Amino acid sequence: MTEGAGLEPVVPGVVPARVEIYDTTLRDGSQQVGLDLTVADKLRVAAVLDGLGVDVIEGGWPGSNPKDAEFFERAKSMELKNAQMAAFGATRLPRRGVDDDANLAALLEAETPIVTLVGKSWTLHVDEALRTTREENLAMVRESCAFIAAAGRRVVFDAEHFFDGYFADRGYALAVLAAAVEGGADTLALCDTNGGTLPDDVVTIMKEVGAAVARDSAAAGRAPVRIGGHFHNDSACAVANSLVSVAAGALHVQGAANGYGERCGNADLFSVIAGLELKRGHELLPPGRLGALASTARTIAEVANLPFEARQPYVGGSAFATKAGLHASAIARRPDAYSHIEPAAVGNQAQVLVSELAGRSNVLAKAAELGLDLDSGLAGRVLDQVKEAEHRGYAYEAADASFELLVRRSAGVLPTWFQLEGYRVVIERAASGPGGSGADRSEAIVRLRLGADRVVAVGEGVGPVHALDQALRRGLAEVYPALADIRLVDYKVRILDGRDATRAVTRVMLTSADHEREWTTVGVSDDIVTASWEALADGVAYGLLRAGAGAIPDDQLSEAV
Ligand SMILES: [Zn+2]
Numbered sequence: 001m002t003e004g005a006g007l008e009p010v011v012p013g014v015v016p017a018r019v020e021i022y023d024t025t026l027r028d029g030s031q032q033v034g035l036d037l038t039v040a041d042k043l044r045v046a047a048v049l050d051g052l053g054v055d056v057i058e059g060g061w062p063g064s065n066p067k068d069a070e071f072f073e074r075a076k077s078m079e080l081k082n083a084q085m086a087a088f089g090a091t092r093l094p095r096r097g098v099d100d101d102a103n104l105a106a107l108l109e110a111e112t113p114i115v116t117l118v119g120k121s122w123t124l125h126v127d128e129a130l131r132t133t134r135e136e137n138l139a140m141v142r143e144s145c146a147f148i149a150a151a152g153r154r155v156v157f158d159a160e161h162f163f164d165g166y167f168a169d170r171g172y173a174l175a176v177l178a179a180a181v182e183g184g185a186d187t188l189a190l191c192d193t194n195g196g197t198l199p200d201d202v203v204t205i206m207k208e209v210g211a212a213v214a215r216d217s218a219a220a221g222r223a224p225v226r227i228g229g230h231f232h233n234d235s236a237c238a239v240a241n242s243l244v245s246v247a248a249g250a251l252h253v254q255g256a257a258n259g260y261g262e263r264c265g266n267a268d269l270f271s272v273i274a275g276l277e278l279k280r281g282h283e284l285l286p287p288g289r290l291g292a293l294a295s296t297a298r299t300i301a302e303v304a305n306l307p308f309e310a311r312q313p314y315v316g317g318s319a320f321a322t323k324a325g326l327h328a329s330a331i332a333r334r335p336d337a338y339s340h341i342e343p344a345a346v347g348n349q350a351q352v353l354v355s356e357l358a359g360r361s362n363v364l365a366k367a368a369e370l371g372l373d374l375d376s377g378l379a380g381r382v383l384d385q386v387k388e389a390e391h392r393g394y395a396y397e398a399a400d401a402s403f404e405l406l407v408r409r410s411a412g413v414l415p416t417w418f419q420l421e422g423y424r425v426v427i428e429r430a431a432s433g434p435g436g437s438g439a440d441r442s443e444a445i446v447r448l449r450l451g452a453d454r455v456v457a458v459g460e461g462v463g464p465v466h467a468l469d470q471a472l473r474r475g476l477a478e479v480y481p482a483l484a485d486i487r488l489v490d491y492k493v494r495i496l497d498g499r500d501a502t503r504a505v506t507r508v509m510l511t512s513a514d515h516e517r518e519w520t521t522v523g524v525s526d527d528i529v530t531a532s533w534e535a536l537a538d539g540v541a542y543g544l545l546r547a548g549a550g551a552i553p554d555d556q557l558s559e560a561v
Contacts, residue, residue, distance in 0.1 A: 020187075020252040021273060021284050022056040022156070022228070023049050025300070026071070027088050028266050029256030030060075034306065041303050042071050046078065046085075048303070049257070052296045053082040053285040054269070056156075058254075062110045063089045063103035072110035082286060086114035086156065091144035094132035098147040108151055115148045117141075117185070118158040121176040122165030134172060138179045145183025156252075157185035158230060163197040166205055177209065178216040187226040187252050188213060192241065195234025195264060202229070202241045206248035228252025231267045233259060238267035239313075243275050246282070257300040258312065270297050274314040274346050294347035295516075302513060307490055317400075319343070320350040329361040367407055374411060382410045392524055393496045393505045399522035401512075401542040402535075408545075415551030417544045418476060419558060420537065421447040421454070425464045425529055442467040448475045451556035465491065465532040472536060482547035483540065489513045490520075493528065510535035512543055519543075 026042050029035070037045065046057050059075055060068030075085055087110035092101040107115050119141040120126045126137045141157070148155050157180035159165070165173040177188050190209065192202075206227065214224045229245035229252070231238040242253050253276075259268030270293055276282040277290055297315040301308040310318040320343040322331060331338050335350055343350050349369075360376075363383045367374045374382065385406060386396060396403040408414035423446045430439060441460065444467035448455045459470025469488060476483055490511035495504045508523045508531040519542050523534030544551075 017251055019246055019250070019276060019282050019284060020056065020226070020228070021054045021269065022058065022086070022189075022252060022254040023054045023083075023256065023269055024058045024088075024230070024254050024266060025049065025257040025260055025269075027058045027060050027068075028230075028254075028262075029260035031262035032260045032265065033262070035260055035304050037304065039067055039071050039074060043074060043078065044303050045257070045300055046075065046080075046083075048296055048299050050078075050080045050083040052292055053289040055083060056086050056114060057083045058086045058088050058116060059110075059112070061088045063106035069106065069110075072112065076111055084114055085110075085112040086116050087112040088116045088118065088158075091117055091119040091140040092147075094130060094136050094140065098143050101144075104144060104147060107148065108153070113154060114156060115153045116156040116158055116189075117144050117148065117180075118160050118191075119144070119176060119180070120161070120165075121159040121173045122161035123169045123172050125161055125165075138175060141176055142179040142183040145180050145185045149184030154187075155180075155183070155185040156187040156189060156228075158189045158191050160191050161193045162190040163192045163201065163205060164194060166209075174209070174212050174216075177213055181213065181216050181222070181225055182220055185225065187228055189228040189230045189252060189254055190245075191230040192232055192238075193230075195232030195238065197231075197237070197241065198235060199237055199240045199244045202231075203244050203248045206245050206250055210249045226251045228254060230254040232261060233264040233267065236264070238265065239271045239275070242267045242272045243280075246276060246280070258297055258304075258306075258309070258315075260304070260306075268312070270315055270346075271313050274341070278341050278345060290345060291347045298517065302489075302518070305489075307511075308518065314341070314346045315348060319348055322350075332361065332365055363407075366403065367411075370404055370407060372407060372411055372413070374407075378411055382407055385410060389524075393507050394522050394524050395507065395509070396522070399509060399520045401519035402521045402538050405521075405538055405542060405545075414541075415545070416557055417450075417480065417541060417549060417551050419449040420533075421449055423447065423468065423471070423533065425467060427464055444468040444471040446471040446475055448472075449558050450476075450479055451552040464529050465536070468529070468533055469536055472540060476540070480544055480547075480549050482544060482549050485514045485547070486512055486540070486543035487514075488539070489518060491532075493531075496524075506531045508532045508535045510539050512539040514543060514546065519546075 025045060030037055049057050060071050062069045062072050072087060087107050089103050089107045092098050092104055098104055120130055120137055126134050145155050159176060162173060180188060210227055213227060217224045227250050229242055229250050231241040253272055255267035255269030255272050257269060259265040273284050277284055294315040298308050310316045313319060320339045322338060360379055360383055363379050405414060423444060425444045428441045440462055442464045444459045446457050455475045457471045457475030459467045459474055461467035461470050473483055492509040494507045496507055505526055506528045509520055511518050511520045521535045521538035523531040525531040
């Protein structure tokens with residue numbers, strides 16, 4: 001498996017040696033603050049990554065916590081199509097044998113084909129963190145790699161703090177890699193653990209290490225082992241460092257979905273994959289899978305319960321969106337003139353945003369995207385409505401679903417699923433301290449018309465918006481079972497005019513999701529509950545539109561409720 005591990009830079013026109021894609025979302029990525037995956041979540045993320053087609057999925061650290069041990073136990077019955085599973089753990093403890101090391105034993109018990117061992121390569125850490133001799137650290141690396149390799153597992157060695165270690169004591173950092181090679185590691189991942197290294201230094205060091213490791217490999221009587229990189233984004237260079245590593249000879253790249261990771265994150269694996277495939281001709285994923293990149297990124301964000309960043313390169317909702325009305329007609333003529341890649345290559349689309357700056361061509365382009373053919377009179381009316389609404393505080397750039405509803409409503413092609421007759425909300429706040437729980441509890445009563453039927457539903461929740469959402473769902477659940485798949489994922493409130501606090505306008509942006517995608521709706525009012533209701537009702541209507549739910553026949557609609 002180390003044959004052909006070329007350490008030369010990629011030569012233009014020459015098909016490069018295959019680069020291995022190693023995902024560490026479930027181990028390093030899950031160190032991100034606010035990212036808390038259950039075992040079931042981790043299994044789902046692993047299945048999604050396997051579906052995308054990464055080579056290696058690092059599932060966790062079985063020796064460190066029961067959750068990861070349980071993950072590996074349950075992962076044994078997963079049928080992976082593309083990826084191999086890796087278990088992660090540290091080299092043995094100082095002054096102890098490999099045979100009585102619980103961590104190494106847990107790694108073998110995980111029964112993964114690949115084991116990744118992390119070891120110290122910076123003298124500062126050997127002296128101060130490990131508090132052992134430098135010779136003992138080399139023995140720990142060599143013996144641990146040999147122990148795992150002897151069990152028939154493939155060994156990846158993560159050289160922790162490698163770049164800092166290389167600057168501090170180049171000879172020792174290389175001696176650590178040599179010990180791993182001697183022990184039987186077939187891949188050496190140079191880790192920029194503190195994330196401070198810049199791309200030009202990465203290139204220099206990757207090339208120097210490549211040459212040195214080739215010598216060490218020959219001395220150990222082996223083919224050159226594979227060199228790889230593991231970069232953190234503290235200098236905003238994690239993706240750049242990953243890309244230049246490959247140009248400098250690395251054949252293994254580690255990263256995390258959506259750039260998840262502690263502090264500023266790990267290298268965003270999706271940007272790395274897209275860059276290497278589309279711009280450097282590497283074949284990393286199975287044929288045709290690059291088109292699943294955007295949906296994979298979104299799905300993992302959904303499982304992680306984190307907002308999906310619209311500005312995320314390649315896969316974000318705004319990655320190919322453009323605002324200026326000036327450009328819209330030119331974009332319609334030559335889309336390639338305004339984007340760095342064809343958005344469809346990564347499963348994304350060129351979204352045309354609507355805004356106060358929008359011209360008629362923007363509205364027409366957006367309508368065409370929705371499959372609506374507006375004549376110029378209707379386009380003019382839609383544009384007038386957008387401008388008028390934006391003047392009152394609506395923002396349609398992020399509220400794609402509300403905009404679509406507005407266009408369909410203006411074009412007379414929006415069905416009606418329910419009509420509001422009225423609602424009432426009671427907000428209760430008990431005093432905290434002795435005799436009071438301090439909990440907020442709200443109750444909402446919503447009266448709806450569903451054609452000839454009148455429905456009254458009650459909902460309870462934490463706060464008035466939650467209670468209204470519950471009541472609306474309860475009122476519609478029987479008639480529209482599709483609602484069961486639709487949930488609220490994000491709720492944002494913004495006060496638009498703070499000069500007169502009592503008369504400030506409130507804008508609510510609300511994101512809903514089904515199992516495939518998210519959509520955002522907007523409501524504006526001088527009352528926060530009214531604004532929230534508007535966004536809620538739009539969110540539900542859009543979900544029903546997506547689900548193709550049957551609407552109320554026109555002759556049963558009541559007038560102006
Ligand atoms: Zn890391």
